[in-house]
Amino acid sequence: MPSNLSRREFFVSSTVAAGVLAAGPAAALTEGEARQLVDQVVADIDRVITSGGSEAAILREFEKLFLRYADVNIMAQYALGVDGRSASNAQKRAFNDAFTTYITRKYGRQFRDFIGGRVEVNGARAIRSGYEIETTAYLRGDGPFAVNFHVSDRSGSLKFFNIYIEGVNLLLTERDEIGAMLDRRGGNIDAVISDLRSAG
Amino acid sequence: MPLSPSSKVSVRSGLALALVLSLGACATSQDPATRTNGVNDPYETQNRQVHAFNKGLDTNLVRPVSQAYGVVPVELRDRVNDFSKNLSMPGVAVNSLLQGDLRGTGLATVRFVMNTTIGLGGFFDPASELRIPDHDTDFGETLNVWGAGEGAYVELPVFGPSTQRDTAGLIVDIFTNPLRYSGAVESNPAVRPTATTASVLNDREKFSDTIDGVLYESADSYARSRSIYLQNRRFELGTESPQEIDPFAPDPYEDPYAE
Numbered sequence: 486m487p488s489n490l491s492r493r494e495f496f497v498s499s500t501v502a503a504g505v506l507a508a509g510p511a512a513a514l515t516e517g518e519a520r521q522l523v524d525q526v527v528a529d530i531d532r533v534i535t536s537g538g539s540e541a542a543i544l545r546e547f548e549k550l551f552l553r554y555a556d557v558n559i560m561a562q563y564a565l566g567v568d569g570r571s572a573s574n575a576q577k578r579a580f581n582d583a584f585t586t587y588i589t590r591k592y593g594r595q596f597r598d599f600i601g602g603r604v605e606v607n608g609a610r611a612i613r614s615g616y617e618i619e620t621t622a623y624l625r626g627d628g629p630f631a632v633n634f635h636v637s638d639r640s641g642s643l644k645f646f647n648i649y650i651e652g653v654n655l656l657l658t659e660r661d662e663i664g665a666m667l668d669r670r671g672g673n674i675d676a677v678i679s680d681l682r683s684a685g
Numbered sequence: 686m687p688l689s690p691s692s693k694v695s696v697r698s699g700l701a702l703a704l705v706l707s708l709g710a711c712a713t714s715q716d717p718a719t720r721t722n723g724v725n726d727p728y729e730t731q732n733r734q735v736h737a738f739n740k741g742l743d744t745n746l747v748r749p750v751s752q753a754y755g756v757v758p759v760e761l762r763d764r765v766n767d768f769s770k771n772l773s774m775p776g777v778a779v780n781s782l783l784q785g786d787l788r789g790t791g792l793a794t795v796r797f798v799m800n801t802t803i804g805l806g807g808f809f810d811p812a813s814e815l816r817i818p819d820h821d822t823d824f825g826e827t828l829n830v831w832g833a834g835e836g837a838y839v840e841l842p843v844f845g846p847s848t849q850r851d852t853a854g855l856i857v858d859i860f861t862n863p864l865r866y867s868g869a870v871e872s873n874p875a876v877r878p879t880a881t882t883a884s885v886l887n888d889r890e891k892f893s894d895t896i897d898g899v900l901y902e903s904a905d906s907y908a909r910s911r912s913i914y915l916q917n918r919r920f921e922l923g924t925e926s927p928q929e930i931d932p933f934a935p936d937p938y939e940d941p942y943a944e
Contacts, residue, residue, distance in 0.1 A: 563932040595895060613931045629819070631920075639933045646932055652920020653913050658931045661912050665905035684902065 505635070514643065519616035519636040522643050526554050526634075527604045528623045534600050548593035555592075556637070556644035557585045563656050564663040567602050568674065576674050583681035588659065591684075601625035604632065614646075697820040723913060726838040735840045740900055742843065743889075747898075751889035762887045764808045769880035771800045771807030773821075775863040780822045784830040792820040824861075825854025829922050838911055846914035 533546040550555075561584035562569060569577060602624035609618050615637030622630045633646040647656045663677070671677040701913040726732065754762070774797035781789030796812040796819075804811050813819065828850050829835075836849025844855065862877065889896060 559932045563930070564830075591898070598892075614931050617929075623848075635929070637933065647930055651917050651918075653916040654930065656932060657916070657928075658909070658912060660786050662904060663907060665903070665908055669719045678905075 514615050514636070514638045516611070516616055518607055518638075518643060520606060522554070522636055522645065523606055523618040523620060523634050526550070526645075527606070529554075529598055530604070533596075540597075541561060543597070544594060547596040548589045550596075551589050551593045552585070553664055554644055556640045556646040557588060559590060559640060559646050560659065561585065561657065564659045566660055566664065568664075568667055568672070572674050576678070579678050580674060580681075583678045584663075587681045587684050592655075598624060620678075630645075724734075724838060724911065725835070726911065728839060729835055732838065732840040732911075733907050735842055736910070738842055739840065739845060740906065743900060746831045747886070747889055748893075751886040751893070754883070754886045755890040762883075762890075765880060765883045766809045766887055767800070767804070767806045769877075769884035771797060771804065771810075771863060772877050772880060774800075776858055777820060777822055779861075779863050780824055780858075781820065783824075783827045784822065788820075789820045789822060792818055796820070823851075823854050824857040825851035826922055828854055829924060835919075838915065840907070840910070846910050847892070847916070848915075851918065 497573045504561055519678040529550050530547075533550065536543070536546070538546065556580060561581045564584060565572070565577075565580055569580075572580065599622070602622060604620050607619045607621055609616050611617075611637060615635065618634045618636060620632045620634065622632045624630070630651050631649075632651075634645045635649075636643065636645045638644075640646075647654055649655075666677045666680055667674070670680070735814045774793045776796065778790050779792060781787070796817055799815070799817070800807045800810055803809075823923035825848075833850050833853075839847050839849060839852055841847050841852060841855075847855065864877065899909050899913070900906050
């Protein structure tokens, strides 16, 4: 059943984050800043990989990177989708926390696939809420893969809010996943929150 | 080349072509309006049964065997992957030609010749060392170039996620491998399936975390495989540029496929 598909999916799960360059709130995001963020992410991944730490230590570092560079709040809000409208504020907060744990663990773990590989930044284009930074990832014995980061400063700091790996994007894929979790729990957000804490 | 094998090949090709035409007909007659969320899956019930079968196959056979194969040194497994990939190049060259993609035909041909000769039968990849770009395609893409619609989503036993168009393409690719016509390169018909199997096992092992994540940790592994397959395949074929999702929009919950 294995196929190219699965080979790429891992990658979806495998990307990461960029530098918080704290642009002033009034200043518009520039292409240079967006690029710099992605350069920073790539450099940080390299740094962690070459640090020579134990696997457990490397995983913890990857999780920190994801948390620092990804706009996890907007990812959580999008993933919950319309079901978020009926949730109470307390539920939204609890979901946000549980989703953060889940997504960080899940995607951080996948950075291991970068070991022995490299990422090159190719180009950028403006999108509605910021910039798309196009990169190519060369993995050991595989690839190249097209990896695109969508970067914005709408959250108040410069972060990436979506990643496309060979066309497969994090926001849509995770919204489908949360949707499936809600279906399985008959729409009970509290049950999904507790599932998320133990998932990933 | 003796007459009988080649006539067998053409009978097979004829059958495959007939299948393509009939499947292609289904594929184009699908009404895009029946799609929900960008997914056209009228056979979901049957597909889910096949998915359960495939998952069982993975649990009981593919996954454990791939773990055993993982004991083989990675350098050696990579050589087998290169060999398997090289065997697919003649098919890539022919499909590129059918798509009017002369650059692709050239790349696949050069890669095949170079890797088969100085790459010692394809076990090494000097073409990549020399920075000759990789090229990959299949008859499913050829059908797309020719204007066939994607058709419904289908999950195939063993082969996994597909669409009607890609299923037709897969059948043609299996039965019309150009290597069959040249006894010189591949005299034993078991070589290619064996190489492909080894290569699949290698990938299963290499990306086990991710694949396990999709199959065993997802709330709905069927829907997740389907979503990832369709997003990736449409990207590869360039039929749909990846949708830009703007989660900061006033109503970010709009259907991202709806535009």
